[in-house]
Amino acid sequence: MQRQSYSTYLVDEVKFPFCKGCGHTHAVRYLDKALTILQRDPCFINLVSDIGCIELVDSLFPDIHTVHTTHGRSTAFATGIELADSILHDSDLKTVVILGDGGATIGLLHIVNAALMNVDISVLVCNNFLYGMTGGQHSALTPMNMVTTTTPVGNIIPPMDICKVVESCEAGFVARALATDRNLPDILAKAIDYSGFSLVEILEICPEYGDKSGEVDDRRIKEFVKEKDFPLGILVNRSDRLEFGEAYGKMMEKIGAEKTTKKDDGFLESEFSSTLDKQIEVVIAGTAGERVQRAAYLLLQTAIKSGLHATQKNDNPATGGSGFSLSEVVLSPNEIYFTEIECPDCIIISSQDGFKEIRANGTLGRVGPDSLIIADESIRLTEAEAGCRVIYLPLRTEFGPESAALGGIMTWLKITEILSSGAVAEVIEGKIANK
Numbered sequence: 001m002q003r004q005s006y007s008t009y010l011v012d013e014v015k016f017p018f019c020k021g022c023g024h025t026h027a028v029r030y031l032d033k034a035l036t037i038l039q040r041d042p043c044f045i046n047l048v049s050d051i052g053c054i055e056l057v058d059s060l061f062p063d064i065h066t067v068h069t070t071h072g073r074s075t076a077f078a079t080g081i082e083l084a085d086s087i088l089h090d091s092d093l094k095t096v097v098i099l100g101d102g103g104a105t106i107g108l109l110h111i112v113n114a115a116l117m118n119v120d121i122s123v124l125v126c127n128n129f130l131y132g133m134t135g136g137q138h139s140a141l142t143p144m145n146m147v148t149t150t151t152p153v154g155n156i157i158p159p160m161d162i163c164k165v166v167e168s169c170e171a172g173f174v175a176r177a178l179a180t181d182r183n184l185p186d187i188l189a190k191a192i193d194y195s196g197f198s199l200v201e202i203l204e205i206c207p208e209y210g211d212k213s214g215e216v217d218d219r220r221i222k223e224f225v226k227e228k229d230f231p232l233g234i235l236v237n238r239s240d241r242l243e244f245g246e247a248y249g250k251m252m253e254k255i256g257a258e259k260t261t262k263k264d265d266g267f268l269e270s271e272f273s274s275t276l277d278k279q280i281e282v283v284i285a286g287t288a289g290e291r292v293q294r295a296a297y298l299l300l301q302t303a304i305k306s307g308l309h310a311t312q313k314n315d316n317p318a319t320g321g322s323g324f325s326l327s328e329v330v331l332s333p334n335e336i337y338f339t340e341i342e343c344p345d346c347i348i349i350s351s352q353d354g355f356k357e358i359r360a361n362g363t364l365g366r367v368g369p370d371s372l373i374i375a376d377e378s379i380r381l382t383e384a385e386a387g388c389r390v391i392y393l394p395l396r397t398e399f400g401p402e403s404a405a406l407g408g409i410m411t412w413l414k415i416t417e418i419l420s421s422g423a424v425a426e427v428i429e430g431k432i433a434n435k
């Protein structure tokens with residue numbers, strides 16, 4: 001089949017939404033040119049935008065994926081999208097972040113983290129040296145002496161060099177160019193094509209608040225930033241670091257993590273079967289440090305190996321090693337769209353700490369007549385609380401405090417028989433033997 005060629009990714013008869021003469025118009029046109037150099041299928045391009053004038057870009061690219069995020073957080077969203085794509089889906093999505101100097105200032109640590117990780121995203125910082133959308137306030141990238149609405153007699157704080165910041169984080173591809181630079185499409189194409197973290201700082205002018213003296217051109221942008229004497233061009237282009245997805249894959253191989261087999265629909269192959277025919281909710285409540293959440297995780301693993309969908313939400317005090325520990329588990333033969341516990345089918349209570357917490361947080365009040373409570377013998381529910389069948393067992397004496405929650409889960413599995421004994425033996429009993 002003949003491959004489609006793309007002469008533009010922009011909407012037909014594009015009308016740029018920026019003020020007359022705004023540097024963003026140049027940056028977006030050149031981003032489009034960069035994409036035409038790469039000729040990627042738009043289904044495999046993802047543009048993640050922030051908040052600010054440049055983020056009006058979303059509607060200009062109708063066929064590529066766009067994700068509009070919160071101020072400064074676009075790089076964090078992009079990092080998550082890329083990790084999900086490369087690690088879970090093994091796909092080939094190219095994720096491009098576009099944000100301004102304001103977003104880069106607010107979300108600097110997300111950029112730093114992405115560069116340190118070497119996650120495969122390209123961050124384009126459209127730097128017009130101020131917050132354009134909110135009225136021309138200075139940012140951390142505003143040059144010395146520049147007049148903005150918040151620096152009316154000139155900025156007295158030196159600007160951050162965003163390129164140097166990511167260089168210090170071992171970023172593999174770093175470049176800076178004027179928004180009017182005819183080489184910018186090539187630079188952007190190289191950055192987007194780079195395997196790993198890349199950042200391009202695009203120097204612009206905001207004619208509305210930054211410099212109102214006329215049309216933007218190379219000379220005026222250079223004049224504007226001359227005091228900083230920014231080096232231009234590709235500043236770093238190295239290939240000695242593994243992109244995060246590859247590094248992660250190698251690490252998993254090293255620790256001998258099991259390779260998972262996926263079916264065509266992207267879900268894991270199941271090794272065992274289950275008799276569960278509806279969604280059920282399980283709450284496991286015990287004491288922090290007594291492996292409550294790990295016990296719930298083993299239940300989850302067993303369920304997933306048996307072809308079920310499963311979610312787990314944990315809760316414990318900030319200290320982590322004292323007080324209560326809770327897990328809320330939802331299991332279903334179908335995809336799970338709602339992970340809250342509305343009416344628990346089973347509550348397993350392995351200690352007084354867990355009991356106190358589910359009393360306080362209202363879980364006990366949500367049991368129905370068909371629910372089941374499996375509680376350690378040290379616990380006594382009031383008549384009002386025990387609105388369903390309650391089984392008291394010597395969980396702590398028989399299994400020990402650290403396996404009391406797991407003992408409760410195994411008891412419940414024996415009663416319900418929703419998972420095969422083979423799956424339980426392989427995952428849960430195997431883990432107990434190897435603990």
Ligand code: SF4
Nearest residue numbers: 019022053132206208
């Ligand atoms: S306010 Fe400034 S940055 Fe925003 S669109 Fe207008 S010129 Fe461009």
Ligand SMILES: [Mg+2]
Nearest residue numbers: 100101130132
């Ligand atoms: Mg700006």
